[in-house]
Amino acid sequence: MLAPTELPPLDALPGVSYIMPILNEADHVEEAVSTILAQDYPGQKEIVVALGPSTDGTTEVVRRMAAADPRIITVDNPAGDTPIGLNLAVARTTHAVVIRVDAHSELTADYTARGVAVLRETRAANAGGLMRARGRTAFQRAVARAYMSRIGLGGPAYHAGDEAQEAESAYLGVFRREVFDALDGFDETLRRGQDWELNLRLREAGGLVWFAPELQVTYWPRATWSNLVKQFYATGVWRAEIVRRYGARNSARYFAPPLLVLGVTASLVEAVLQLTGSTRSWPRFVRGFTSLVHVPSAAYAAGIVTAVWRADDAGIRERLWFGLVLPSMHVSWGAGFLRGLATGAASNRDRSR
Structure with a gap:
């Protein structure tokens, strides 16, 4: 009907x-x-x-x-x-x-x-x-x-x-x-x-x-920044709950923020291992391969910088906030999604209000 x-x-x-x-x-x-x-x-x-x-x-x-x-x-x-x-x-x-x-x-x-x-x-x-x-x-x-x-x-x-x-x-x-x-x-x-x-x-x-x-x-x-992060974290948790329930009927775009979080985390781990010398004993081709983990994070950072640069109709304070807001939204949403995918939404609430 x-x-x-x-x-x-x-x-x-x-x-x-x-x-x-x-x-x-x-x-x-x-x-x-x-x-x-x-x-x-x-x-x-x-x-x-x-x-x-x-x-x-x-x-x-x-x-x-x-x-x-x-x-x-x-x-x-x-x-x-x-x-x-x-x-x-x-x-x-x-x-x-x-x-x-x-x-x-x-x-x-x-x-x-x-x-x-x-x-x-x-x-x-x-x-x-x-x-x-x-x-x-x-x-x-x-x-x-x-x-x-x-x-x-x-x-x-x-x-x-x-x-x-x-x-x-x-x-x-x-x-x-x-x-x-x-x-x-x-x-x-x-x-x-x-x-x-x-x-x-x-x-x-x-x-x-x-x-x-x-x-x-x-x-x-x-x-406020803290309320924005709380809002997007809760949204990510509940989107993951929907993915758990409805699977492939969700758009592929919802998986971009959690993939970003995983990529940035892998990049940070690789950077720590390199800085502490833990990778010196690895074969050269292995070190070269694992270094590729930095490419997506570098591309994302370049995208953020480009977006801020192109926001030339905004004042300096707005542009600086814009550069912080974008990754804050993506990372908090992605982190919430990963949490929700692993454990479900359970009793999670949006505490941004």
Whole structure:
């Protein structure tokens, strides 16, 4: 029932339900919710916010906003896990279109109208667009640059795509309500990567996931280096858990960061052995062969230097941060992936918020 030919036509102005799981986002939530309330869409709208156990006043901010606007609905999510919060929010929605939103994201004013139009025109079950990362400080701008760069996150269309196309997954997502009725929502055992997994089941059920570059969302990355590393480590752990479960159905690009970590580790070990003279007794051809382990690491370092050099529209502080942010993202993600591949995700949590 999710195939394009099987989905019933949407009404001219279908009602739209926004779902937002939230935890410790007092600095962002009011602005994020405000952009939803300001959507230039004449159809009915409601926002369901799943409140995790925040300690920074987020819950109080949202409840104050809900008291002033009946379109804002709150549900408690005491576990604080994103997929549980999403499912709790979906269960309270009442409209034909469900749009996932995030406290770190801001929608353009026409996002809803464009999203509904894409669903109608393509008969897709889910549609998403470009994640436009932005930053306020030099560090955050460097992270945003890394998000949007091919050498940074690369791969997914929603980071740097420019052509409408069928997609593997979608950033956030503008869903037909039928997706949740047919697939029982998000997998609550996946604390990260639950969007990709839902879109996998959606595609296997015959549904279409569509990338539409006219759908644009502003995303504000983590504001400190330590939180960025924690975020990417947790993301790597949970991506490995998905690989353990779904194997070859994952894109090959997910294996690049763990291979980088293994390559850099091998290079460092080889360098220590060379510096301590431990390789002197090895045959010359063996020493020459093992020295090749430095080539990938040197090529990666050259790639980072080139990326920083080409960022000539950035200030010096942003460029310096950019040079640190890129390997920080790759190595933390790769290290998390290797840990998750070896032991599974277990109870790993994203502690960056």
